Amino acid sequence: MQTEIERLTQGDAATDSTVLVDRLARAGRAAQRKLALMTDAAKATALKLAAASVRDAAPAILIANAKDVAAAHDSGLSAAMIDRLTLDSGRVEAAASAIEAVADLPDPVGQTIDRADRPNGLVFERVRVPIGLIGIIYESRPNVTADAAALCVRAGNAVLLRGGSEAVHSNRAIHAAMIQGLVRGGVPAEAVQLIPTQDRAAVGAMLAAAGLIDMIVPRGGKSLVARVQADARVPVLAHLDGICHTYVHQSADPEKARRIAYNAKMRRTGICGAMETLLIDANFPAAPELLGDLLDGGCSVRGDARAQAIDPRVDPASAEDWDTEYLAPVLSVGIVDGLEQALDHIARHSSNHTDAIVAEDEAVAEEFLAKVDSAIVMANASSQFADGGEFGLGAEIGIATGRLHARGPVALEGLTTYKWLVRGSGQVRP
């Protein structure tokens, strides 16, 4: 039996991205209606079969990946991009295990959010249902093919995947393996579709497909996310920047502050939850040690005049530094006179991803938690905890800084919506 993709790639229609995306999206929506009715157990079993199929296909996946890596070397891709692209048996095993972990997560579909019994005998219940068709637009990491598809399917959604052209063979091999297992488990093949063309117009067609694609999740660098956010007519779940602040209040425990600040910046500098700006209270006594740790650890520090006065190794910060996500061992440091100044700085410069305070004074910490309007606000912890796994969500499709639908780390619940069920016994409205 031909799949929709096979039919399309044989015909002329495949040359027209809008027609292609339209037809794939309609096929995906039809498949989703069947997927939505599968039980929790059936979806979990199908995902486990998909994981097994990916594991079995490891040799084929690695051969396909070797083609992509060779082409990447030829076209002069950066070492960092080639690293993200390259698979080995460990990374394929990680992809298979990630699918299994998603299969083991509780299914949000069918959960009751709330319920009201009205005096007229009507019973109102809100239950979680899948969103529908999710579009994933991603770059070089082939594992996203498995991760993102598994999360979407777990919550009963169909998915339309558009991977980077540099990973085309890897993505196709992983996708083919997943589909084999999913179909064996009763999931319609069109529930997980990989856009078969590398034509960049296909991305534009996805972004324009309002009413056909219910939500788009971009996974990749800032330029990808910026393009998606600027052009999409479909709702987008994403964050553009992670300009995360840590404010060390004068009441902070010096040891905790040093440990937290160092970890928030230096544990991994390239992740969205990494601290980019450190605000230190002018009355915090251990500022020299705090900055010394970071400088000694190889972090380049750019500060205002008062920060420069603390350690001669601190360079002057420019105006742009306060709005820069370095994703590198670079940090901007400002000295502030108390909570109000810190809140004001954060309100003006935060990207509303994750902002943190270190303070022993609980009233001050609670005021910070209440007043900072970011998706994640932390007290006395490293901003590097901004991760769905650390939040106990089991996984994440992404971190969102928008204000609607879902904020912060988004996992299965964020891939659902709800409907209202009303049960009566013949009631009519007076």
Added chain:
Amino acid sequence: MQTEIERLTQGDAATDSTVLVDRLARAGRAAQRKLALMTDAAKATALKLAAASVRDAAPAILIANAKDVAAAHDSGLSAAMIDRLTLDSGRVEAAASAIEAVADLPDPVGQTIDRADRPNGLVFERVRVPIGLIGIIYESRPNVTADAAALCVRAGNAVLLRGGSEAVHSNRAIHAAMIQGLVRGGVPAEAVQLIPTQDRAAVGAMLAAAGLIDMIVPRGGKSLVARVQADARVPVLAHLDGICHTYVHQSADPEKARRIAYNAKMRRTGICGAMETLLIDANFPAAPELLGDLLDGGCSVRGDARAQAIDPRVDPASAEDWDTEYLAPVLSVGIVDGLEQALDHIARHSSNHTDAIVAEDEAVAEEFLAKVDSAIVMANASSQFADGGEFGLGAEIGIATGRLHARGPVALEGLTTYKWLVRGSGQVRP
């Protein structure tokens, strides 16, 4: 002290709608940050002062309204529009009471959605926060000025109101009265702003203000909603059509079915929850009485061949009838062979607002509730219950058929989002 609106309308900037909306939106966002920090009690008190102020201003509001009504007569507005526009002392009192009712609703801001204590001692809590700045675009009903503003403020949101030009004097009078009370209660005046120009370009500027206006709620006829949905770059909370179905299963109790169908169509034919299509099981024995009630009650019925065979007064339905929201005593009727056919018809023709089944067979009713993918799905009740008040929500800003953020009747909770609070004691990420 001048308000932002006063400053703007004195300068040249007011001539440029984009500049105007940009400046009002920024002023609204700044006011919202203060409003967000007001306590539940303070917001409730301010709204009660606003209600009292509207009540006190009734004479001025009625004089302003008389100007609008006179102009509407001169420009030949329809009787229905003039009715929606016209205020009397009862309608002004209703506006004041509606504000008081909203003040008495529980404040969702600060509510904990869920909480997780992790093994490393970190405590994750999700709490409701206001969305930010809401845009309301509405037509002739001046009471929307009071209703919508009260709901937004109750949940800590600032609001930018754009009423219809036919109601300009009424809206200004109601807005001025509300602001007087709100300001006395400590709400910044810029938290509730009425666009001071009737230039239609201001609507376009609001729809384009992504990042400045967080959500737009259109309140009015289908052409208004269609324009807003087509052009908005800002997320829109709305429904376009209410093509609501009632399916009478063969197991339906004949008396209940007749009562429910008649009420669903005829109680008020002009509301979005009114039934537009009735699907009757071929084996339901009381179809003649069901159709007879409606025909006798003055409803014009358009049916398929089998429906026409039931009663000679049934006219033939065209293909478009199944996709038409009549908002009038007109009904399309189809005869179906069982649940599957009914589900299939609904999947193809429903606008996903409200669909209902009448059935005594509980398994069939539950299958219908599970499989129909609409914002509201009902069993054994009139679709005219599709209303936030009937759902126990106390009020509604609108009914949404989109899939993200909020669906069905949307009240205060739908005017909030959430943030994650993370409380630690020095944790760093390994």
